[in-house]
Amino acid sequence: MKVYSKRIVLPKTSELDIIDITDRVQMEVKESGVKEGLVNVFVVGTTGATTIMEYEPGLVNDIKRTLESLVPKGADYDHHQKWQDGNGHSHIRSVLLGPSIVVPVTSSTLYLGAWQKIVYIELDNRPRERALKISVLGE
Amino acid sequence: MKVYSKRIVLPKTSELDIIDITDRVQMEVKESGVKEGLVNVFVVGTTGATTIMEYEPGLVNDIKRTLESLVPKGADYDHHQKWQDGNGHSHIRSVLLGPSIVVPVTSSTLYLGAWQKIVYIELDNRPRERALKISVLGE
C-alpha cells in the first residue's frame, strides 16, 4: 500500500480562470507508483475550487455566467467588512463548488470518461499563485 | 490493506432520473472484502452526478425543480455551439452537484443515516447507459 502526496503551484491565475490540470495530476499518479486506488486534488485556499468538466471554451463561458448569476460579484457581502478586499462572492462560490475532488486510478491512469478533465477554477478577484495538494492512495 | 474497484453500468436513463444505487454500492463493498475504510462512487461522464439524499418522490421532484430554477434548460448556452446537442444546462448542473461522493465503510457496511441513500442523477438530455466506477479502500 502506498501513500504519495505532492504540493504543486499553478502559474499566476486571474479571476474565473478555469485551468485544465488533468495532465499534471496524471503525472503525479505515475510518479506515485500507485496502480489501483484513488487520487484527491485539494485547493490550498478559500477562494478556489476543483471540479471535473468537459473543457471547451463555450462551456467555460457558461460556467462563468452561471457563477455570476447565482452569486453576483457586485453584491454587498458582509465579508467585505472583514478585509475590505471585495471578494465575498469568491468565498461563497468556493463553498458551492468545493475545494476537493476524488478520482479513481486504474492501471496507473486516471479513470476518466472521454471528455472529463480535472480543472482548477480560480474564484478570487486578485491574481494568485495557487497551491494544490495532490494525494494518491492505493497499491 | 485492500483496494477494490468495479465498473458498473446502469440501465438506460432519461433526463433527471434519480436512481437509488445504495444496494448496488453495498454489494460491491461486501464483494471487496473491506471491513473498515471508504468507498468512492464516481460518474464516468460529464453530464451526471452522484450525491446522497432521502429518497422519496416529493424530494425527487423538488430537486428537479431546483435544478431547473438555478440552471434553466431552455437558456442559450455557449456550449451548444460546440456539439449542437443542447445540453449546456446538463454540464453546468453536473459541475454544481459533482461527479464523486465518498462514504465511510464500517463492519463491511455503508455508514449511512436511516434516510440516507446514495443516488445517481442523470443530467443529460439524451437517454444513456451510464457507467459508474465504485472504488473501496481499507482493510
Add this chain to the structure above:
Amino acid sequence: MKVYSKRIVLPKTSELDIIDITDRVQMEVKESGVKEGLVNVFVVGTTGATTIMEYEPGLVNDIKRTLESLVPKGADYDHHQKWQDGNGHSHIRSVLLGPSIVVPVTSSTLYLGAWQKIVYIELDNRPRERALKISVLGE
C-alpha cells in the same frame, strides 16, 4: 497502512449554525496515528453539510443569505407532503453543498491553508444532536 474512524456527536445545533470542527478533526487525525494520507468527514443525516471556508462572522452571514436566495425556506416543497415537517429546503441545500469532504493529512496534520477551516453546516429546521463520521486512511 492504517484505517481509523470515529463517530462524534455535536452539541445540539440550530438551523444555519455553522460550526468550526477543525480542531476536533485534527484531534482525531492525531489519535489515528496516520502521518500521511487523507481524512474524510461525513455527515450522518440528510439535512446537514460539511465544507471548508474562512470562518468569520461576515462570511457566515453571507453563506446563510446565499442559501436562502438559492433555495428559499418559505417555498412550497413536495417533500412537505411526506413528513409535514417543512424542511424541504434543508434537504435540497444539503444536496447542493454535499455531506462529505476529503482533506489531505501530512506530518499528522491537516493540510489546510491559513484561513481554511472545516465546518459543519446545520440545515435542518429543528434542533438536532448531529453525528459525524471521521475516517482517516494512510500510513
